[in-house]
Amino acid sequence: MIELPEGYRCRRPSLADAPAAQRLLDELETAQCGEPRRHDNRLEIDFRDARLDLERDAWLLTAPPGAAAPVAALGVVWSPHANGEIPSDVYVHPEHCGRGLGGALIAAMERRAVELAAALPAGVSGTLVVWAQPEDECTGALDDRGFAAVRRFFEMKTGVGGALAAPRWPDGIAMRTLRPGRDERRLHAADTEAFAEHYMFEPRSYEEWRQSHIDRADFDPALWLIAWDGDEIAGYAAAMISVDGGFVDDLAVRRPWRGRGLGTALLLAEFRELAARGARVARLYVDAQNETGAVALYEHAGMVVARRFTAYGKALPDEG
Numbered sequence: 001m002i003e004l005p006e007g008y009r010c011r012r013p014s015l016a017d018a019p020a021a022q023r024l025l026d027e028l029e030t031a032q033c034g035e036p037r038r039h040d041n042r043l044e045i046d047f048r049d050a051r052l053d054l055e056r057d058a059w060l061l062t063a064p065p066g067a068a069a070p071v072a073a074l075g076v077v078w079s080p081h082a083n084g085e086i087p088s089d090v091y092v093h094p095e096h097c098g099r100g101l102g103g104a105l106i107a108a109m110e111r112r113a114v115e116l117a118a119a120l121p122a123g124v125s126g127t128l129v130v131w132a133q134p135e136d137e138c139t140g141a142l143d144d145r146g147f148a149a150v151r152r153f154f155e156m157k158t159g160v161g162g163a164l165a166a167p168r169w170p171d172g173i174a175m176r177t178l179r180p181g182r183d184e185r186r187l188h189a190a191d192t193e194a195f196a197e198h199y200m201f202e203p204r205s206y207e208e209w210r211q212s213h214i215d216r217a218d219f220d221p222a223l224w225l226i227a228w229d230g231d232e233i234a235g236y237a238a239a240m241i242s243v244d245g246g247f248v249d250d251l252a253v254r255r256p257w258r259g260r261g262l263g264t265a266l267l268l269a270e271f272r273e274l275a276a277r278g279a280r281v282a283r284l285y286v287d288a289q290n291e292t293g294a295v296a297l298y299e300h301a302g303m304v305v306a307r308r309f310t311a312y313g314k315a316l317p318d319e320g
Helices: 015-033 043-048 101-117 139-144 184-195 206-213 262-276 294-300
Strands: 009-011 058-062 071-077 085-092 127-132 148-159 174-177 224-229 232-242 245-253 281-287 304-315
Touching: 015 043, 015 071, 015 085, 043 206, 058 101, 071 101, 085 101, 101 127, 101 139, 127 139, 148 294, 174 262, 184 206, 184 232, 184 245, 224 262, 232 262, 245 262, 262 281, 262 294, 281 294
Parallel strands: 085 127, 245 281
Antiparallel strands: 009 058, 058 071, 071 085, 127 304, 148 281, 148 304, 174 224, 224 232, 232 245
16 A cells, blocks of 8 residues: 555556656656656566566556646566565656655555565575665655665766767677677677676576567667677677667676777777767766776766766565
8 A cells, every 4th residue: 555645546557558657757867867868768678577567566656637747656676686686666757756756656665575575585685776866756765764875876978979989999809780680699698698797687588688678669780789709709789879869778798808998999889880870979877886897998988977876775674
């Protein structure tokens, strides 16, 4: 049961709600950035994800009749990771901030997370993790409920509208764009290996990976740049483009090829591809505490920190 202000209602979302929920995210992103933006989460993809049970793990808050923004807020709790971390997302439309909606959702999400944590193996404790910006509606509610900052993340960006540096490929490396029907399974294996040490990494089956990366409306194989060393994938970059510019979704270099400038070359090549499609800015998100030196790599390529995010965590009590 969620306690809400008068006129607000809570229900479980369905796939049919994805477009309206996406507008919530996009309008929230636009308000936070001060410019027209599209949120990087594509909710149709999220709502189809096998790790999300919409009937039990998602809440959609609707506004009173006549509101300009009829979808007021959205909360989602994802299935637990093997280490006990339970990722979650909560969004409140700017029109409906200051009314306690974020706090109400976090309370409901916390209750559900305790249930999910009960299924973890013996000896693994559950931790609910929520992302927020300093100015978010939910930050105060997270503090009030005993959450603490556990990790920092950056949005970084650079202009790609002018003269761009050419990539310098390490000796022996050849770059090709993704060949549909030929490269996807090799990419999935390379992706799993390259990201295995990252914060909150959770291995996914090929089918799950493909659904979130390949089988989506904004997939463009020409924006998937693969660095080959003979018949081995050394690294790759994947990007997408929309009305607000280009977004580098993934940049991965496998361990044997690190330290040779391959990551920088892939990033610069991706900037040039995005610029050729009319983008004037390129963005990406990065774990600020990434141990592979990702932030320094992006700064070397000319990117700067545009926004900061914090992951807040709270240890969950046993259900009993």
